[in-house]
Every structure is written in C-alpha cells, then in structure tokens.
Amino acid sequence: MIYTYNKEAVGDVLMVTVANAAGNKVEADRKENIARIYVTESNETVGWNFFNASEVLTNLTGNGQVFPTDSEKEQLDQAITKAGFNETIADDRRPKIVSGLVKECVPHPDSDHLSVTQTEVDNGEVLQIVCGAANVREGLNVVVAKPGAMMPDGMIIWPGALRGVESLGMLCSARELAVPNAPEAKGILELPTDYPVGEAFDAANYKL
Structure with a gap:
C-alpha cells in the first residue's frame, strides 16, 4: 500500500496505490471526491484517489510518499464509506x-x-x-x-x-x-x- 501526495505538482490529491495494474485496462468510479481505480476485466481495486484530500486529513503535507497514521487511515476509510463505496483500504502497515x-x-x-x-x-x-x-x-x-x-x-x-x-x-x-x-x-x-x-x-x- 503506497500513499503519495504532492500538492504543488498534482494538486490536493492523495493517491493510494493498492496493486500493480500494469498490462491491464483500468477504469475509475468516482463518487463525490473519491475515485476507485479498478481493473476493467476483474473489477479488482488497484488504487484510490482522494480529491481535496486536505479536507479529510487536515494535517496532510508531503512531497512524495507519505505515511498516514492509524487514525488518519481510519479517517480515509470513513470517507470512502460516506461516499458510498462498499469497501475500504486493505492496508498492510508493516514497513516495506x-x-x-x-x-x-x-x-x-x-x-x-x-x-x-x-x-x-x-x-x-x-x-x-x-x-x-x-x-x-x-x-x-x-x-x-x-x-x-x-x-x-x-x-x-x-x-x-x-x-x-x-x-x-x-x-x-x-x-x-x-x-x-x-x-x-x-x-x-x-x-x-x-x-x-x-x-x-x-x-x-x-x-x-
């Protein structure tokens, strides 16, 4: 699970990479300010984009990979649920x-x-x-x-x-x-x- 944030280069978007989608056609399902990225054929979730991310995580800063705390991870999951998705971020918190x-x-x-x-x-x-x-x-x-x-x-x-x-x-x-x-x-x-x-x-x- 990789979280990246670069407001200057990308805007106020937190990008979460869940799995490798290389070689697959992917689509996005956006609800409110959250987009679920998934493989078209299998429907496997490979990523999430949180637009206006600083509204969810008010202390969000960074210029590349970031490491949300357990509390911040819970806030992201709550935002996903509130937007109407029926899954959350399956996150392995161990160091990589x-x-x-x-x-x-x-x-x-x-x-x-x-x-x-x-x-x-x-x-x-x-x-x-x-x-x-x-x-x-x-x-x-x-x-x-x-x-x-x-x-x-x-x-x-x-x-x-x-x-x-x-x-x-x-x-x-x-x-x-x-x-x-x-x-x-x-x-x-x-x-x-x-x-x-x-x-x-x-x-x-x-x-x-």
Whole structure:
C-alpha cells in the first residue's frame, strides 16, 4: 500500500496505490471526491484517489510518499464509506524496506550473472529474490525492498520474474536507497553481521 501526495505538482490529491495494474485496462468510479481505480476485466481495486484530500486529513503535507497514521487511515476509510463505496483500504502497515539476511544463494538456472536467493525479512518470513549484484552471497545482511515498497526515485517494487524465476522483492544498493555519501561502485549494501533482521531501514540516518 503506497500513499503519495504532492500538492504543488498534482494538486490536493492523495493517491493510494493498492496493486500493480500494469498490462491491464483500468477504469475509475468516482463518487463525490473519491475515485476507485479498478481493473476493467476483474473489477479488482488497484488504487484510490482522494480529491481535496486536505479536507479529510487536515494535517496532510508531503512531497512524495507519505505515511498516514492509524487514525488518519481510519479517517480515509470513513470517507470512502460516506461516499458510498462498499469497501475500504486493505492496508498492510508493516514497513516495506527492511533489513534482511540471505539464507541461501544459488546461481540462476538461465543466467550467468544472476543469483536466486532465499532471504529472511522478519520472524522467519523468507522471500525468494533474484539478484544481479556480484557481491550477493549466503550469510550476508542486506536491505530488502519488499513488494509494495516505493524507492526514493519513485519506483514501486512488485512481484515479478527474471528469466522465468519468481522474484518477490529487491536487494538494494546504497545508491538505490539514497543513503548519504553512497559510493558509485555497483553492488548491494552490506550491513554489519550483527544487524537485526526485520527492522525498518532508515536510509537517511545510516552511516556508511
């Protein structure tokens, strides 16, 4: 679940991305100041637009991705219901850019430069992630962008496949995370070996 707000560039509109609609025809159903974005064929909700959003969330500010509190999320749901929709925002509140541990790393069966990892992200949850970094290896502490994460450059991470192998996230470099003074050299960020697994990663305050 990704919330974005940029009043200067877009206007007073809070955009909520629920799912990846790439490759599908989408339509919008607008009621009052709220529009539900859905896939035409399946009727799956993939997003919400809140017009005049500051009337719903009076303290709304930001210039990109924003993170509503639980109380603000409830206000958005109430606005959706009041407008006449029969569903609310199904929101996973867990952080999407977290520290992880590469539990297994094997060569990709159809590539000479990709690796297939099994990476733990929290409380035993393991994601299969395909990675092209030369320094990826078993036992490495890393930063993982889970499905639904928005990177600093605006790219959204969705489940996908690389050369036929499922990949459920991305192992990140310092540059991709916008870590201050990130090196130009390629490769994923290597965290200290005692870095706790599953913590939200604070790139702005991370010291290389």
